[in-house]
Structures are given as C-alpha cells and as structure tokens.
Amino acid sequence: QAHLVESGGGLVQAGGSLGLSCVVSGRTFSSLAVGWFRQAPGKEREFVAGINWNGATRYSGDSVKGRFTIGRDNALNTVYLQMNSLKPEDTATYYCAARPGIVTAIDKLYADWGQGTQVTVSS
Numbered sequence: 001q002a003h004l005v006e007s008g009g010g011l012v013q014a015g016g017s018l019g020l021s022c023v024v025s026g027r028t029f030s031s032l033a034v035g036w037f038r039q040a041p042g043k044e045r046e047f048v049a050g051i052n053w054n055g056a057t058r059y060s061g062d063s064v065k066g067r068f069t070i071g072r073d074n075a076l077n078t079v080y081l082q083m084n085s086l087k088p089e090d091t092a093t094y095y096c097a098a099r100p101g102i103v104t105a106i107d108k109l110y111a112d113w114g115q116g117t118q119v120t121v122s123s
Helices: none
Strands: 003-007 010-013 018-025 032-039 046-051 057-059 068-073 078-083 092-100 117-122
Touching: 003 092, 018 032, 018 092, 018 117, 032 078, 046 068, 046 078, 057 068, 078 092
Parallel strands: 010 117
Antiparallel strands: 003 018, 018 078, 032 046, 032 092, 046 057, 068 078, 092 117
16 A cells, blocks of 8 residues: 655645645555546545656646646655646645556546645635
C-alpha cells in the first residue's frame, strides 16, 4: 500500500499560481501512475491530471489544459501539479492518488489516496 502526502495548497487571488506536491512512499514509485483529483463542496470528485511512470501525461480537458502542468521526479518520489491562471472555479480540495499501471480518470481504480490539500481562489 502506498502512502501519499499532499502539500502546497492555500489561498490565492484569481490569476495567481500555486504549486502542489505529492510525496509517495510504501511502493516502488517509479512503477506507479499518479493522478490529481479535486472535489468542490457539493460536487463530485473529478479528475484533473495524471502522469504515468514514464512521464506520459493526461489532463482532464479544456478546463485545466494550458493552465495546469503535472510532472514527477522519480528520485524524490514526488509528483507536482503547477497551477497557473487560477480561477475561482478551481477552488476545491485537491487529492493525489496512486495506482500500478497507467493513468485513468476513474477515481475508483486508484487504491491509495492522500488526505487532500485545500486550494481556495478568491475573485
């Protein structure tokens, strides 16, 4: 079982930037796919971005593409999510999750989750 810890959330004004980190332990990190999800109050959890063991990336779509960038450092067992040009609708709790194999947008296919980090974007 992997243990994941997110950090980097906070309060930022619209148009600002934040960088999230997800440190993974307990499994062979280089073999894992890691996804970022978010959940806003009253809404379902949604996929944001994911990265495979080999660095191949996937983004949720037009809502974040071009503004968010996912990356990983296998030497540090860490996955990053750089968020630029933030909008109030990006406000949510952000979670990272890990699974063997490749990235999927289906949250139920991830076995291991972090505790989440809050991102609040003010208008």
